[in-house]
Amino acid sequence: MSANGGPQQGSWGSAADNIDAATLQRWLHGERPVTPIQYPDVAAALSEWVLDGDWHDKMVLCDTLWECTRGRDALIARAAAL
Numbered sequence: 001m002s003a004n005g006g007p008q009q010g011s012w013g014s015a016a017d018n019i020d021a022a023t024l025q026r027w028l029h030g031e032r033p034v035t036p037i038q039y040p041d042v043a044a045a046l047s048e049w050v051l052d053g054d055w056h057d058k059m060v061l062c063d064t065l066w067e068c069t070r071g072r073d074a075l076i077a078r079a080a081a082l
Helices: 021-029 043-052 057-067 072-080
Strands: none
Touching: 043 057
């Protein structure tokens, strides 16, 4: 629990010793330390790969899905920093 009685914020989540209305209210209105990542819509590419039936080469799927990703280099750098 933080000094103000609210949930503890980490970079990946938050924790509280107990939950009551006040704790929940502080959590709902608190700042979010992590900027949400906008994941690409890969449903069409995945469906096409499945329908093609050429499942032995998973690198084709991998390359296709990465092509759908905007900001690929930023995501790779962010993942490497973890």
